[in-house]
Amino acid sequence: MRILIIGAAGMIGARLAEAIASAGTVAGRPVAAMLLADRAAPAVPGSLSGGLAAETLAADVADPAAARQLAAWRPDVVFHLAAVVSGEAEADFSKGYRVNVDATWALLEAFRLSGTAPRLVFASSLAVYGPPFPDVVPDDFALLPQSSYGAQKAIGEFLLSDFTRKGFVDGIGIRLPTIVVRPGAPNAAASGFLSGIIREPLRGVEAPLPVPRDVAAWIASPRIAVETLLHAAGLQSERIGSRRCLTGRGVSVTVGEMIEALSEVAGPAVAARIRPTEDPVVARIVRSWPRAFETAQARELGFPVDEGIRAIIEAHIAHEMGGRFVP
Amino acid sequence: MRILIIGAAGMIGARLAEAIASAGTVAGRPVAAMLLADRAAPAVPGSLSGGLAAETLAADVADPAAARQLAAWRPDVVFHLAAVVSGEAEADFSKGYRVNVDATWALLEAFRLSGTAPRLVFASSLAVYGPPFPDVVPDDFALLPQSSYGAQKAIGEFLLSDFTRKGFVDGIGIRLPTIVVRPGAPNAAASGFLSGIIREPLRGVEAPLPVPRDVAAWIASPRIAVETLLHAAGLQSERIGSRRCLTGRGVSVTVGEMIEALSEVAGPAVAARIRPTEDPVVARIVRSWPRAFETAQARELGFPVDEGIRAIIEAHIAHEMGGRFVP
Known part of the structure; x- marks a missing residue:
């Protein structure tokens, strides 16, 4: 199996790459090659399972030529984690739309044109929702973003679902919980x-x-966030059903x-x-x-x-x- | 007041132009100039109220330069009705996204860069929804498009709401009911x-x-569809509230x-x-x-x-x- 991680230099992306590299499998199937992409080329994971080839690439996915290059690598599974986070998307409107919408569009278009229809796991966000909330938010709760980041992730979800409905990719979007305990230095996020x-x-x-x-x-731990993405990669398409974007456990x-x-x-x-x-x-x-x-839905799908x-x-x-x- | 109608050659667009031309007002305020845009230049309405100047323009709004030209005309109210309909958007995937998403984006960007923040009335569609439905669909029902047209209109709604939240336009989106009785020859639409x-x-x-x-x-009659758009044009922004896209009565x-x-x-x-x-x-x-x-919401707003x-x-x-x- 060939695995592409876009946004592989981020906290979750790097852990996902490490987890795949050391296991040598995704969803029980052996991984032959892994391509790790980010704006700056990410690090190759420290320990590579025997036989697994890992390449890294510096790529701006919002550039259609770069997106086509990634599609031409013919991955079986794509993890699309690249994003400008909420504070930055709110402060720099154009950059937010460029990275969070244009790049998702460019990627989906590149796979449509390639005809390969890979499994595409898209990291969405709880920011697609807005108040007022019930005590427990149901799976079919309406999206009402309160930030540009939330609007951009919602647009990504609708694109992913439509490209999947048409058979151009086999997409699944997961709104990840807030990650706790996030390692490293304190950051400026409200969370x-x-x-x-x-x-x-x-x-x-x-x-x-x-x-x-x-x-x-x-909240979810970094380990469960990574396992959530790996579980999404292995799910049978028919089991997911027509609602392709869901909130993570x-x-x-x-x-x-x-x-x-x-x-x-x-x-x-x-x-x-x-x-x-x-x-x-x-x-x-x-x-x-x-x-x-x-x-x-996530419980029924065994997340x-x-x-x-x-x-x-x-x-x-x-x-x-x-x-x-x-x- | 200066009024821009994009998609002015369509059935609703042409009637809207006629209604404004003969009344000479929108929301009780006199209209000084009207610009009617479509892919091919629309006809000038037959009867023009005294003093009202009407221009027509052939423009492909998905072209950012054309969108900037429309923004440079400095309208106070924009009716954005241009769209590829559902059957065509399903058959020609790229054309649907180009007209229904790229053009909406180009238009919103052109107004953001112009700094004029006009009232922008966006014609959305019931196609943003998908089953299962309750007997009566509430205002906060989740969007779940079942077609590319529905996905494209949903994306347009999220863009409009985010540009409005940021103050770049003063947007309101209306999901128009199915128009009955539609004049002219039978068409291929399922409705x-x-x-x-x-x-x-x-x-x-x-x-x-x-x-x-x-x-x-x-359903709604063509006359009520036009009056719905005109009512949307005149609503005070504070009265609309934070939910900027709603289903028409x-x-x-x-x-x-x-x-x-x-x-x-x-x-x-x-x-x-x-x-x-x-x-x-x-x-x-x-x-x-x-x-x-x-x-x-539409009832409370007096539609x-x-x-x-x-x-x-x-x-x-x-x-x-x-x-x-x-x-």
């Missing part, structure tokens, strides 16, 4: 504190908490539950490094997000899910921190 | 028989009925009710010219359409609606047939 209040205290650093403890989020937790779990796993001294520093702007944004999703926030924290300590934290 | 079973018997010609009498549709009627109304208005001999000639393909398509819509199917038939006889039909 960043959800990772920060776990990651920073565990390494002995104080973390600001900009929202009240009753704020809830729909997650865990609904309040900030208070996250802090309690951190205290249980790592001790109250670690949890005490979380400093309430109310930020009304962040609180307003986060309160406009849904607290929980039904995800009936994986985290056990809970405690397991997410334990896995972060075990796999990201070598089993050690600052008590 | 064509809904007009044909009224129009053809009234002029003494037999009309095939491809579906059972219990099939229902959501219509009348839910069954085919049986249409035939009864025709018999009451024009006599049973006219209604007897309708010949049941079951067409399973058309019946399947039409049965996949919703029977009725809630349209709470007009037809009195009923009887009034629609009477108005057709009065205004399209000079008051005479073949008894």
